[in-house]
Amino acid sequence: MGADAAPATPVLEVENLSLSFGGIRALNGVSFAVQPGSITSVIGPNGAGKTSLFNSISGFYKSTGTVRVDGKPIDHLHPPERAKLGLARSFQNIALFRGMTVLDNIKLGRHAHMKTGLLDALFYFGRARREEVELRREVEERIIDFLEIDHIRKAPVASLPYGLQKRVELARALAMRPRLLMLDEPVAGMNREETEDMARFILDVREEWGVPVLMVEHDMGMVMDISDHVVVLNFGQMIAQGTPREVQANPEVAAAYLGTGDVADLRRRVAAETRLPETREVA
Amino acid sequence: MEMDWLLLAEVSLAGLGTGGLYALTALAFVIIYKATRVVNLAIGEILMLGAYAFFGLAAGWALPWWVAALGALAVAGVFGAVVERTIIRPMLGESPISVFMVTVGLGSMLVGVVELIWTADPHRLPEFMPNTPILIGDAFLAPKIGYGFMVAAAVIAVFVLLFRFWRGGVALRATASDQAAAYSVGINVPGVFSLAWIVACMVAAGAGILVGSIGGISSTMGVFGLSVLVVVIVGGLDSVPGALVAGLLVGLVEALAGAYLGGEFKLLATFSLLVAVLMVHPYGLFGTREIERL
Structure with missing residues (x-):
């Protein structure tokens, strides 16, 4: 499913989104779109601004720029109203109501x-x-x-x-009848079997519910396997976007990851990815 | 010494009656703590505010008692809304100690306002409860304590149902459990904060009317909040069942200590209970583990 193929209104459009904490620019002019029925992944080294991006889209952080859902700007809406519009999300450090069933x-x-x-x-x-x-x-x-x-x-x-x-x-996110499912590191800390289960669920959500997915994920194997569109952030800026293949081939993306210092691991992952897509390393 | 079972029964009944009022006030405390994680030390003074508002409307303006009671609840509700919006919410994210100190200051200010308007002299509230004695078996129970307990029990029962079944109650429990998650499923978290303060202040004011009609009102009646603080620490700051059980327990222990050891032992017994419970259960009898250290 080509993400940029159809001229249909994107489910989510992020335009020129910027966010600062004091002097630190967490996000700097980020723009991308999530097409109907697509799985879009946001990747980038730690601290690249991925979760800040999610929190800006959900309205937890006040950012500048424009976020549109189904073509309508939602910048004036508070988080609960954005949730009602169908922006359903999960959190990196699981946010469940403990003490309830x-x-x-x-x-x-x-x-x-x-x-x-x-x-x-x-x-x-x-x-x-x-x-x-x-x-x-x-x-x-x-x-x-x-x-x-x-x-x-x-x-x-x-x-x-x-x-x-x-x-x-x-x-819980599905119970919200989501217009867009936002998953923040859905497989972080999972073993391979759990990761594969989750990947299958995400694909099934798209197939059965027709709900597009926007996810932040570190597991390159899964990102490259199931995404239609990949957005790469580094130091709050978008340095690349495109199909998994395009992003993988992008030298800037490789540099961003190499810059994080874990060269051997990345090489191993990239190598495993290009040779045998189904046997992936677990982050 | 021969045991006087009738006396024991009467003392226990009176203790449980007072305990019901402790439980009701503790409920007000717990509602605020659950929703906003604010340790509200002004709860005793808010209770006093309710009692004085009732006194002002019923005695000062000579309104029928039930109109005055509704009016006092409304005053407390507005007070809660204003305090939450203008004082507590701007302090979101500050250290819990700072917020806690703010509530201490708020309590002092309320005492000052009450003394300015009504002076520091004690007053009696207009009589509005039936004064036929209540007999349970052979044991006699002062009618005001008995009816006060019944009202408290009814209000608590309604709240327990609301917590379970009303959307607002569910939203409050969800907010108490995880704010980010509550936001993400579309719960209006600031709205829950406001609601919690409004409702809790109304509950405390209701308790104040009952307490004041039993023992009269004065600008020092906020010390009732001290025993309530023991109740919520014993029960667990965020536990509704804890507030109920500990309220009755503290009421009973105080009454027994007062009757058998002498009035000066009341507070000693209460705080000994506090120490004993905290040694065994540092989070209170029913509390959850993530609790502020003060």
């Missing part, structure tokens, strides 16, 4: 869309019951089944292993 966590994804008022809820009449039944059906039949977490639905999230917590976060 898996099911409650996922159902909270729908919170913003529920209309139940105080009295409805107190007496559990009419709308409250209807909404609850509808929500349960969607969550249980579609999301929980799809992500294969049926066996842990009643478990408190804090008791789950890391890989499953990441999956619950994805489930």
Whole structure:
């Protein structure tokens, strides 16, 4: 699926986005777009501004420049309103509601869309019951089944292993009926099997839900395998973007990574990647 | 010495009755702590504000007691909204100690305002509760304490239901658990902060009306908040069930110490309980582990 092929309105457009913390420019004039139905990855060395970019798009940081969803600027919107528009995200350091069960966590994804008022809820009449039944059906039949977490639905999230917590976060994002799924390092710290599961889920989300994905990820193997479009950041600036193949061939990108000091590791990863795409090193 | 079971029963009942008011005020404290992680030491003075607002409306303006009670709750709610928006929210991200000190100052200011308007002399609230004695078996319970306890229990029950089933309650629990996650699912986190302060101040004011109608009001009645502080530390700063259990426990221990050892032992018993619980459970009986060190 060629990311730049169609002239359709991009789901997300980021234009000339800049962000400073005091004297430090975390982002400097970043522009790119996420096309409908595509998987777009943002890569770059540590500290390149990837998570800052995510936080700017979600509205956690006040940045300059323009962010558009389906062609409409959202710069004036606060984070909860952006979430209601369908910008659903996960976090690098898992942000789940600890102390609640898996099911409650996922159902909270729908919170913003529920209309139940105080009295409805107190007496559990009419709308409250209807909404609850509808929500349960969607969550249980579609999301929980799809992500294969049926066996842990009643478990408190804090008791789950890391890989499953990441999956619950994805489930909660799906419950938001996302227009765009933003995943911040969805496979960080996972072993190969978990990584492959997650990659499969991300591809399936795109196929079954038709939801485009924007992700930040360090696992080059996965990024190159499943992305349609790759955006490369370094020191807050976009130094390249294009298809995985184009980005891999870009000498500036190699230099940015070599500059981080871990030369041997990168060489090994690039070599493994070009020879055998399915046996990748796990970061 | 022969054991007087009837006396023990009466003392215990009175203790549990007071404990219900502790629990109610502790609930106000916990709501604010859960949502905003602010240790609000002004809770006793907010309780006093509620009692004085009721006194002003019921005695000063001679309004019917229920209108005055609603008015006092409204005053407290507005107070909570203004304090949260103008004092607490700008301090977001400051050290917890700074915010905690701000609430100490807020408490002193409230005492000053009350003394300016109503002087430091104690007053009695207009009578509005039935005064037929309550008999449980053979044990006699002062009607005001009994009805105060019932009101407190009813309000607490409503809140427990709201926490579980109302969207706002769920939003509060979610915000308490993880702010970033709450934001990301579309919960209006600043709105939750406001709501928590408004509701908590109204709860504290309601407790103030009950406490004031039992023992009268004065500008020092904020010390009630001291026992409430013990209650929330014993129960766990962020635990609603903890506030309830510890409220009753502290009320009972204080009453028993007061009756059998003498009034001067009340606070000693309360704080001994605090030390004992913290030695076994440093996070309180029901608290979670991430708690401020003060």
